[in-house]
Amino acid sequence: MQAEKLAYYPFISEASAHVGNLGISLESLLNSRAYRAARARGIERVKEALEGEIKKSPLLGEIQVLSELLSYPFARLLVACVDDQLFTRRYALAEAKATYAFLRNETPDFLLEFGEDFGILADFRDSYFSMHFTDYIRFSNSLKDPTWKLTNRQLRAGKIKITKEEFARLLEEAVRERIEQSFPIPEIPPEVSSFCSPYVSEIKEQFEVQKKNFGATDFGAVEPELFPPCIAHALANVxxxxxxxxxxxxxxxxxxxSVGMSVEEILNLFNVSPDFDAEKTLYQIEHIAGATGNVYKPPACDTMRTYGNCIGKDGLCATISHPLGYYEKRVYIKNKEREREQGKEKENEEKKEVKKGKSRKEQEKEKGKT
Known part of the structure; x- marks a missing residue:
């Protein structure tokens, strides 16, 4: 495969072997002026992953190809030094999405060769790919659209028939899985951690801001006692x-x-469930939170009723059509009651001050008479 192709797919085995054959030491990658552009691109790569999309432009000349190729191992060092499972997943997803944008335009022969690097043995005939159902299940398992369910596919002689677009999408999942599983990197040398530290601090700071904003609406402090009955019931069950x-x-x-709880806080709620799987649960929460670029909002009350999830309906429920509307109304009512109470307290304080003022005047009057 040409070096330019390898630069677009730096996580495949051939790309790793190619970088190894270049004989570039880790010290050179970190310190040599010759690889300054590669380091800059590596930093850019990680920061773009924060936004959910790693941009890959056409590469012009050997220098750009080499910088793009070497930016990947440097980016991996930065991600490893960040040492945050949620961030690692976000980075892997962004790399995989960028890969899919290229894979969908590749030839069927290239896709077949690419798949082999991930242990996927597929065929292409009459404009369709076919792959063994075990590979299909492995890489479609995390895809939530009902069309990916095995029951909605034709299974013949142990193989599933799919389109080129679908095959590229499954390869995207294979890339995401490989990158995720390549972390954490064991025993990062102290000099590497020290070199990466300034960049890592900036990345962590930006990511902390993002985590707080994942799908959150500004309702103020989260007040569980104001949750609608259906959510309160679900929480009690969990x-x-x-x-x-x-x-x-x-x-x-x-x-x-939506009301402002963090991914980590919600993950901690689920850890008492009998079937709790931290990795799987974290992925699902991140997915709903918008890690894939699509923030999911809670279903409306009609949908909750359709699925049998409308439990404990009260008088306020009859006046709203969405769980968030219920919570917003309860927060509004509580704030108004608080304002009234504060108003009464202020009024009482003013009355007390007036009485104190009158009392002083009376005392002064009595003194004047004596």
């Missing part, structure tokens, strides 16, 4: 170790994100 139906788990998670 904290009691009861498994939720998928539809209710989605509704509760999207609601909690």
């Amino acid at each position: 904290q009691g170790g009861v498994n939720l139906a998928h539809s209710m788990r989605f509704a509760m998670t999207s609601f909690l994100l």
